[in-house]
Amino acid sequence: MVQGIKYVVIGGSAGSFRGITKILSQIPVDYPLPIILCLHRLKHVRSGFIEALALKSKMPIVEPSDKMSISRGKIYLAPANYHLIIELGNNFALSTFDNVNHSRPAIDLTFDSAARVFRNKMVGIMLSGANKDGAKGMRSVHINRGVTIIQDPNECQARTMPESANKITKIDHIFSIDQIINYILKIPK
């Protein structure tokens, strides 16, 4: 199930910080794939979050500017108060359209656009969260033949997000954070 995957896209909200920092701390500095993070965050706080993640990460983390190309071996974090969209041509686009699921960035938009562009070359991973954002995006990942993974709801601080995804689409794997880490590390091999 890991063969051919070139992009890792992760969504999360309430309760996902511990999980995401654990994942980032285990990924080696020379990990070759791009990892795209869409995490709910405070709209008006532009600094602090990326620095907090960077403390745990060996790979460089960047907040993409509009139309920035997606490069291998980097972690990209959706900027505060912008939707992060993947464009044909392998670059990012930002948008200030309305909140989706009360969120900007909205995980649904990142997953859906990634699914349309990356198709079966991506894995979408949904972590802990307290609303339904990302569920439709995960369905789009599945429809476009990408791999879908949710964090085991029993392990989540807030289980609504992974459970919502599980309700409306076929989830390939329900994993603990440790299993998610193992999966991500196996992809390039």
Add this chain to the structure above:
Amino acid sequence: MKTTLSILQYRDIIDAINVTYGINLKQHAMSSLRQHLLMVMGKSKYSNPSLVVKGIKEDKQFFEQILSCLYCEHISLFRDPAMWRILKSNVIDQLPKSTQLKVWIPEVSQASDYYSLLIFLKRINALKNAKIAITDESITNLDKCRAGEVDSNIINTSESNIKRYDATADLYNYIKQSGRKFYVDKSLLKNTYIQKGGVLDINIPFKPNLVLFRNKMIYFNQVKQQKTINQIHKQMLGGGFFITGVKEDISNFEIKGKFRIHNKEEQIYKRNF
């Protein structure tokens, strides 16, 4: 039923807009414009893609709906409060004392930056002597600006933002409620020059020394982004300031000889003399 739009249908719509109204949206970023069209279609009687082209050609109101929120819908006033503080200390205060402030806001859209600017200038006693031009393709947007109408959905966030910009500021000193609607104080709206037209096709009657164009270029493709940078350079006074959105980094474009970075964090550029 979920509204959908294939790439071919999308192209037919863009062609119909160009042929019928002479407005070229071919250089808008496709993913955002497609998403926007789907949203407008979903709220209209033209939810079926095969009817949209007909709607565009025959129903001007429907077309205005598409045009009026091309860039954004609910963007609060004083978005990125830090930028407004920097605007005072690093831009306005750096202009020579004798210089009249001349501001241009192209694609004024839902007017968030326009209303924020009016309040900002009023608070620093610079509104009376400033010249302001706002332009947009949409008549609906320009009419709303003339009336000073503020989207009621953005009031709460705007109230928080203005406090983050300046803890002593009170939004309701500048914005009044009338029924269900909110309006900017009429006295702030005086002396604004309003003209219909897109950023690439317009000449305003003065050369601005400040251009606010935040979070608009994200809706253009890279070809139109470069054209826009060139056009704004052409329209501006030497030594003036050009401000884009905090994630609209234009330093990778051909700006050598045109602009240099004045404040990287807030994406403020200074036009060369």
